[in-house]
Amino acid sequence: MTRIDFYILPDSASSSRPLLACRLADKAYRLGHRVYIHTESQEQAAYMDDLLWTFSQGSFLPHALVEATGEPPPVLIGHDTDDAQGRAEAKGSASAAGAGRAGAADAQGRASAAGGGMPGAAPLAGTDVLINLAGSVPSFVSRFERVVEIVDQSDTQKQVARERYRFYRDRGYALQSHNVPTPGIET
Numbered sequence: 696m697t698r699i700d701f702y703i704l705p706d707s708a709s710s711s712r713p714l715l716a717c718r719l720a721d722k723a724y725r726l727g728h729r730v731y732i733h734t735e736s737q738e739q740a741a742y743m744d745d746l747l748w749t750f751s752q753g754s755f756l757p758h759a760l761v762e763a764t765g766e767p768p769p770v771l772i773g774h775d776t777d778d779a780q781g782r783a784e785a786k787g788s789a790s791a792a793g794a795g796r797a798g799a800a801d802a803q804g805r806a807s808a809a810g811g812g813m814p815g816a817a818p819l820a821g822t823d824v825l826i827n828l829a830g831s832v833p834s835f836v837s838r839f840e841r842v843v844e845i846v847d848q849s850d851t852q853k854q855v856a857r858e859r860y861r862f863y864r865d866r867g868y869a870l871q872s873h874n875v876p877t878p879g880i881e882t
Contacts, residue, residue, distance in 0.1 A: 696869060697840060697869070699841075699870050700841065700843050700871045701871070701872045703846050703873065707847045707848040713743060713746055717750040717751070717756070719826055721751065723824045724769050728769075729824070730770045733828060734772065739828065740772045740773060758772060771822065775833055775834075827845075
């Protein structure tokens with residue numbers, strides 16, 4: 696069963712969410728997990744790609760954009776250009792099936808993931824941790840063992856996070872919340 700972890704940041708600094716995403720990806724990688732960082736846009740994906748090279752002095756985190764060719768590294772970064780449409784289709788499929796994490800919604804997520812290296816597609820090859828930096832719940836969320844949602848203190852972020860929390864709760868996902876300490880953004 697997919698576990699959803701909400702990490703609550705103590706501030707609303709624009710760099711806090713991406714920086715914590717890097718640290719969580721690094722921690723997951725060091726624990727042997729394969730990570731997919733889902734972003735809002737191609738620009739945010741490129742920003743995360745750059746940040747993963749520089750966020751920590753002396754550490755190396757093998758990563759690439761989903762569009763890259765060759766053997767995928769343990770950390771992939773992508774975005775969903777059709778997220779609103781996929782979310783609406785997944786929501787409609789789940790309602791039609793009458794059950795929480797409906798098979799139809801997951802099948803729709805797998806169908807959009809079948810593109811492999813295309814923008815907007817979740818990778819198929821063994822990723823088990825999803826770090827969601829997008830503003831909505833990706834349609835392929837149920838194929839991951841663990842999903843990370845990072846929330847800062849801005850009013851917009853808190854409102855969007857509440858909607859995502861309700862979405863997950865209403866579908867029966869296991870939910871956890873973690874308050875991130877102020878100074879070092881420890882994980």
